Amino acid sequence: MKAFLILEDKTVFTGTSIGAETEVISEIVFNTSMTGYLEILTDPSYAGQAVVMTYPLIGNYGITPDMESQKPWPAGYIVRELSRMPSNFRCQGKIQDFLKEHRIPGIAGIDTRALTKKLREKGTMNGMITTDEHFDLEEIIPRISAYTTGDVVSKATCSTKYVLPGKGKKVALMDFGAKDHIAKSLQQRGCEVTVHPAGTSAEEILGERPDGIMLSNGPGDPKECAKIIKEIKKLYQSQVPIFAICLGHQLMALAAGADTYKMKYGHRGGNHPVKDLTTGRVYITSQNHGYVVDERNLDPTVARPAFVNVNDGTNEGLEYVGKQIFTVQFHPEACPGPMDSSFLFDRFIAMMGGNQ
Numbered sequence: 088m089k090a091f092l093i094l095e096d097k098t099v100f101t102g103t104s105i106g107a108e109t110e111v112i113s114e115i116v117f118n119t120s121m122t123g124y125l126e127i128l129t130d131p132s133y134a135g136q137a138v139v140m141t142y143p144l145i146g147n148y149g150i151t152p153d154m155e156s157q158k159p160w161p162a163g164y165i166v167r168e169l170s171r172m173p174s175n176f177r178c179q180g181k182i183q184d185f186l187k188e189h190r191i192p193g194i195a196g197i198d199t200r201a202l203t204k205k206l207r208e209k210g211t212m213n214g215m216i217t218t219d220e221h222f223d224l225e226e227i228i229p230r231i232s233a234y235t236t237g238d239v240v241s242k243a244t245c246s247t248k249y250v251l252p253g254k255g256k257k258v259a260l261m262d263f264g265a266k267d268h269i270a271k272s273l274q275q276r277g278c279e280v281t282v283h284p285a286g287t288s289a290e291e292i293l294g295e296r297p298d299g300i301m302l303s304n305g306p307g308d309p310k311e312c313a314k315i316i317k318e319i320k321k322l323y324q325s326q327v328p329i330f331a332i333c334l335g336h337q338l339m340a341l342a343a344g345a346d347t348y349k350m351k352y353g354h355r356g357g358n359h360p361v362k363d364l365t366t367g368r369v370y371i372t373s374q375n376h377g378y379v380v381d382e383r384n385l386d387p388t389v390a391r392p393a394f395v396n397v398n399d400g401t402n403e404g405l406e407y408v409g410k411q412i413f414t415v416q417f418h419p420e421a422c423p424g425p426m427d428s429s430f431l432f433d434r435f436i437a438m439m440g441g442n443q
Contacts, residue, residue, distance in 0.1 A: 090194040092165060092202070094214045095231045100202060105169050106186030108218050112234045113137045113162035115214040116377065119356035125151060125186045126421070128159040131243035131264030132333065132375045134306040135236030137163030137216060138355075146182040149173030155266040157183065160243065160306075162275060163216045164193035164200070188252035192216045194309030199333045210351040212378060222381035225329050239307040240264060240315070240334075253279035256439045259297040261285065263315070264332050268420040272432045273301065286314065289321035290387030299328040299439040302335025304418065306442040307379055309347050316342050328411040332433070333376055336414035343389050346381040349363070350401070353377035354416075360397035361404075361417055361428075369397060373421030380405065381415070398426060411438050 090104035094115065106154045117139040118127055124145050127138060144306045147170040164186060173181055185192050194216055204213065213234045215227060243264030251270055257275025260270055263285050270280045283292060285305070292300065300322055309316075312334075319342040322329060330340045339345050354374040361372045382392055387408075394404030394415060404415040413435075419428040 088217055089220060090192070090216060090218050091220075091222065091298055092194055092197060092216055093222065093224070093227060093231065094205070095212050095228060096209065097228060098205065099224075100194070100197040102196035103383055104193070104218050104298065105166070105183045105195045106164060107190045109190060109192050110215065110217040110219065110233055111162050111192050111364075112213060112215045114211060114234070114236055115165075115206065116211055116353060116355055117141055117206055118375070119329045119358065121357070122359060123153075127155050127339060128161060128185075129154040129156045129158055130266055130375060131160050132304050132306045133161040134239040134243045134264065135162060137161055137165060137214065138308070139165040139199055139202055140167075141199060143167040143199070145340070146173055148175035149178035150180040150182065150185050151175060151177045152179070153202050155268060159189050161191065161193055164191060164196050165197065165199065165216075167197070167199045169195045171439065178410060190397050192218075206352050211353060236274040236307045238311050240285050240312055243306050243356070245282055245359070246284065248281065248283050248287070251280040251282065253277050255279065255428070256298040256436065257296075258299045258301055258439075259283060259289065259295065260301040260336070261292070261303060263303050263312075263338070265303035265305070266418070266420060269301065269303055269332065272420045272429065275281075275388040276432060276436050278436070285312075287318070289318040292322065293327065297327060298433060299330065302329065302331035302414070303337060304335065304375070305334035306334070308349070309334060309341055309361055312338055321409070323412070326411070328435065330435040330438075331412075331414035332418060332420070333416060334395050336405070336416050339379055339412065340380040340390070345385050345390070347378050347382050349378050354396070357421070359417065361394050362397050364393055364395060372403075372417035372419075374417045376416060412419055
């Protein structure tokens with residue numbers, strides 16, 4: 088069956104439907120990773136977005152246990168070529184069936200290089216995936232242009248609090264759309280992890296007397312999270328050690344009086360070089376974000392830049408002055424380097440006093 092990707096600049100790509108035969112409007116973003124398509128599909132940070140995979144062949148090892156959550160989150164999936172016969176000793180199914188099961192439309196057979204170049208030149212834009220061959224472009228474009236991701240954190244967070252066992256430090260993990268490997272990275276270091284829904288009050292979290300607080304990744308514009316930012320301000324005033332990743336990094340910055348802005352096309356991939364401003368060492372990192380902390384109005388008495396993106400100079404991390412708080416824009420729980428920046432979890436454990 089034919090499928091169409093229609094961009095808000097009226098560009099139309101024609102391909103083949105590979106997922107659910109449904110229509111969706113979303114933000115169109117691209118990911119440059121060469122592997123890890125299943126981790127990308129199950130990353131809650133993609134809620135409200137359709138993902139273009141720049142690597143030409145996707146699905147060659149099928150669906151495996153390497154999932155970051157219990158279901159896929161992108162609104163749509165766009166590839167050059169989809170493997171019809173996956174081969175892997177852990178293979179449990181095909182991507183096309185996985186997409187259909189979760190009602191996610193996909194499109195294959197389009198020129199993803201041309202699409203990615205357009206998104207790089209013009210910036211991230213909205214689009215529609217549809218199987219309707221009789222679409223009316225003039226009717227569709229206003230609807231596409233009007234789309235916003237809105238409050239997607241409330242959709243991506245857990246519904247109730249739960250505890251992951253451990254005999255070490257007690258960590259409160261605020262779930263804004265957390266990837267599973269964040270909690271696993273803490274558990275591997277002996278931590279007992281209590282996962283809290285995004286709307287949990289600071290009073291409830293602090294009332295449980297955690298040894299440390301983790302602010303997770305998540306989807307959408309951080310400025311949409313006004314209520315969450317108010318609670319993070321209270322956590323900032325406490326003396327509890329805090330480590331934040333991706334959206335959590337942005338929310339802490341906003342809570343401390345800094346600002347964020349939307350990037351032209353964001354950072355999404357597994358090979359982004361990030362420089363540690365203390366040591367000068369460069370790490371290869373996994374990233375997935377379309378917003379960034381604005382260093383231009385960062386109060387040096389509140390926080391100082393700790394990491395910088397080598398490619399474009401944007402902020403990749405902050406250390407807060409007089410606080411046991413550090414935050415990063417990239418994903419140290421992912422394994423692109425393969426484990427270049429996982430030491431940051433060890434730093435967090437040390438801030439909490441180690442595992443003794």
